Amino acid sequence: MASSSQCIGAGPSSGEERALLRHRSGDTIEVAFQTLPLENRTEFLVLAAPLRRVADWEQGAALLRALLAQDRIGVSIYDADLRLVRSNITPELSGRPAALLDPRQGEARAAADDAEAADTALHRVLTTGVPVIGHEQRTRPPRIPGRQRYTSLSAVRLEGIHGRPTGVATLVTDTGGRYRSHQRHLDLLHQASAHIGRSLDVKRTAQDLVDVLVPALGDVAWVNVAEAVFDGDEPPKLVGAGDPHLRRTAIASAGPRLGALLQPGAAIPPYRDTPGLRRLQHGGAVIIDPARAVALVNSAEPIQRFVPEHGHSGMWAPLFARGLVLGTVTLWRTGEAEPFEQDDADLLTEITSRAALSVDNARRYTREHRAAVALQQRLLPRTTTDTAAAETVGHYLPAAGGAEVSGDWFDAIPLPSLRAAFVVGDVVGRGLHATATMSSLRTAVYTLADLEMDPDELLTHLDDLVTHLATETDQTHQDAIGATCLYARYDPVSRRCTMASAGHPPPILIQPDGTVRLLDLAPGPPLGVGGMPFETTTLELDPGSVLALYTDGLIEGADHDPAAGLRRLIDRLTAHSRQGGSLDVLGRAVLDDVADPSPRDDIALLLVHVRALAPDATAVWEFPADPAVVTEARNAVTRQLGAWGLDEAVFTTELIVSELVTNAIRYAGGPVGLRLIRHDSLICEITDPSNTQPRLRRARTTDEGGRGLFLVAQLAGRWGSRYGQSGKTIWAEQSLAADPAGAFADVK
Structure with a gap:
């Protein structure tokens, strides 16, 4: 007992005061007390307690009130017989999308095996005092038949002043199957890394993407790719509504039927300007429902063209790389499958971001390959x-x-x-x-x-x-x-x-x-x-x-x-x-x-x-190195051209032959060969034994010679020379107006 006291002022809460009391042992104890008048108002009741315990009581009460007020954390208190004493979990709360379910409450039953495991865990906590942290369990929300959710259960033992067990407190949070979902997501990411991007073909890469997503993440998936990507070009930067110039590139389904959905090769209708479209154009995935999917496209076609049969929850994500939307990915769940959640959208965003790099690599390869092929074909x-x-x-x-x-x-x-x-x-x-x-x-x-x-x-x-x-x-x-x-x-x-x-x-x-x-x-x-x-x-x-x-x-x-x-x-x-x-x-x-x-x-x-x-399409002569043979060569050419019906070419050909034969005799010696070849052109060839290269030059007015090749170049369409085993051949070619009949023979 205290033997003396000293009042030191107001206590920790309204109506309370503090005082220092001296214990009989000589120690000083700080207490909080309240003075309550009795009915006769001549006597008073003084309630006092150690200040430390009063603070603990008040903080504990505040913490309990805060926990019970939460709608994302389920709090339940059980007595020593594990009977429910207090809880913030209600049927309304358990029916929410992010349901917080306690396996021991009547309206939110856990799966049989998990309920038994939860009971065992709570008994163990009450008996041993060892807390349970993050025990995962399956529960079935009462208002969503056929659905399962995963919750995390933590439990601690409640003890009295003297350390005796008085009950168990549980905290339940909705994990959405966090662990299992996380593991599945890791497996899917690994599969995506292994299978997407193996090909440098845009269509093959798109098909690999939908094959990875179905059925691992959804029941039906398709990929639309910008038309420019197939040619190796960058797609236009489109902000807001408009025609994205996309084409259905790949599609996959967990079932055999695709219904009336747009098939590969089909053009995608223009988009309407919606918040979801703006998010997608900046690289984010969007969770959609059938009504929202139809609202995105500006088309009068029926809903079956854009939403699969029995599709109730979908996701829409961009193939976003280097600030460009190369295409889009759409994924749907059908039947009784659970709706998509944000974790699923985050996973799809990560997968499509990796896939977009593969599509962009395929696009850039296509561009380089097409450029190289085009260059080579232009060079051929x-x-x-x-x-x-x-x-x-x-x-x-x-x-x-x-x-x-x-x-x-x-x-x-x-x-x-x-x-x-x-x-x-x-x-x-x-x-x-x-x-x-x-x-x-x-x-x-x-x-x-x-x-x-x-x-x-x-x-x-x-x-x-x-x-x-x-x-x-x-x-x-x-x-x-x-x-x-x-x-x-x-x-x-x-x-x-x-x-x-x-x-x-x-x-x-x-x-x-x-x-x-x-x-x-x-x-x-x-x-x-x-x-x-x-x-x-x-x-x-x-x-x-x-x-x-x-x-x-x-x-x-x-x-x-x-x-x-x-x-x-x-x-x-x-x-x-x-x-x-x-x-x-x-x-x-x-x-x-x-x-x-x-x-x-x-x-x-x-x-x-x-x-x-044909044998009669050529004529060949050989002349000695005598200037007198020039006339003979001109006469031979005249006769041959007359036989071929080329009288209009006689004058020009005589001049060419005269100049070339004269030069051969003067500078090279003999013998001199002359050959005429008739096809769609008339070719005159002069062969001599010299290896000296003929040179075209412009003669001065005082020069006596040097005009022969210049004259030939003016009369002929083209001329040139070539060397043989011995000597050279100078040729001159004249174009004929029409192909003479029977100029060549073609035996098949």
Whole structure:
């Protein structure tokens, strides 16, 4: 008992005062007290308690009032017999979307196994005093039949002043199956990372995305992609309502039926301006219901086009990358599935953000691939040519399946005197470096061919060029500078074809009778090796024969066996050539038979249908080195042109022949050869034994000579010279108004 006291002022609450009391032991105790008058008002009742306990009581009461007032935390107090004493959980609360359910209350029953586990846990808490923290359990809200929710139960034991158990207090929070949901989300994210983005094709990437979402997260999903993305371009930045220029790209369903939903390839109607649209255009996912989904699109089409059958809860998310909306993803749950919640929307946002990067990578690859293919195709010649020497059809098939563009090319080059050169080549490596090298080589071949070099000499110059390009190339790309090439030159007058190979596969000859054989060439080293000679092979071709020139992509199949691929190519050419048809049909049939529909390497194929001039389309003479033969040469030309019915060309041709024969006799000696070739043009050739290059110059007024070549250049459409095994040939070409009938023979 206290033996003395001292009043020290107001207590911790209204109507209370504090005082210091001295205990008989000598200690001082601070108390809070209240003085209450009795009925006779002459006596008073003083209630006092230690100030520390009064504060604890008041704080505990305030905490309990605060907890019981919460609508997101369920609080229940049980007595020592685990009978419910007090709770803030009501049927109205348990019926809310974020229901807080206590497994021991009558209107919110837990699943049988979880209810029994909860009872056991509460008895254990009451007996041992060890609290339960975060015990997860399933509950069934009474007002949402067939639905299950997950709640987290925490429980602590209540004790009296002397430490005896007086009951248990529980706190229940709605987790939405947080743990299980979190694990499922992690699994789905892992699956999305593993399966989305494996392809650099936009449509394949979109299909992989919906295949991951269904049925793991929803029952029906589709992806709409901006039309510009398919061409590798960036979609327009659209803010608010308008036509997004989207097309349905991929769709997936957990069930077999898709009903009347828009199918892949269908155009998406314009959008109306809604808050959900603005959120989506800034990269956020939106939870929608059927009415909201229909309100988003400005279309008079029925709801079944935009909402799946029995769809009740949906999500709409953008494919958002680098500030651009590349497309949208829509996911629906149907039937009795639970509605989507914000956790689901956050998960979809994360998945689509990753998928958007894959779609953007596919878009950028498409752009680069299209640019490289377009560049290469612009660098290639026309796919078809039709000259006196041959009809040609070229086919180019770029690499697919993610491979880069390489440097394959073909060419059909017209040469003077109705001849033609045919080229096919393959640059080492892939990408724009190979395409740039191919462009340089093709330009060089065209220039060297115009100089009318022999094939072996031309390849030697080309080999030097490749070596030079390698020295100018960055060291990291020097190993990629190299090429193979096949060059063939054909003369329709002699029907002789001379060819040489620089490490390239030999051509295949289809004879007029349908026989197919591989030509035997002596292959030289690939271009860029240097130091080794190239050999030529000359053969006479029957009119109507077809040469097939190709790159190794056509014969290197999945088995990586060029010999087996070459046999397959010969078999295909044999089978299709016997069926008749044009060169284009033959080429397409051969490419359609390629074992791999998506080749890892480019394929170039050039088909050459050779022709021969009729014997009476040429006239040849030889004259000695005597100035008197100039008149004889003019007379011979006049007679031949009259026989051909080309009297209107006599005057010009006589002048050209007179000047060229005179120059040959004066500067080169004899014998002098003269040849006329008639086709759609008239060609005059003068051959002499000199190797001196003729030079065109403008003579001064005082010069007695030097006007011959100048006069020829004015009279002829074009002129030039070429060197042979001995001597040179100067030629001049005049255009004729019409093709003389029967100028060439074409035996098929």
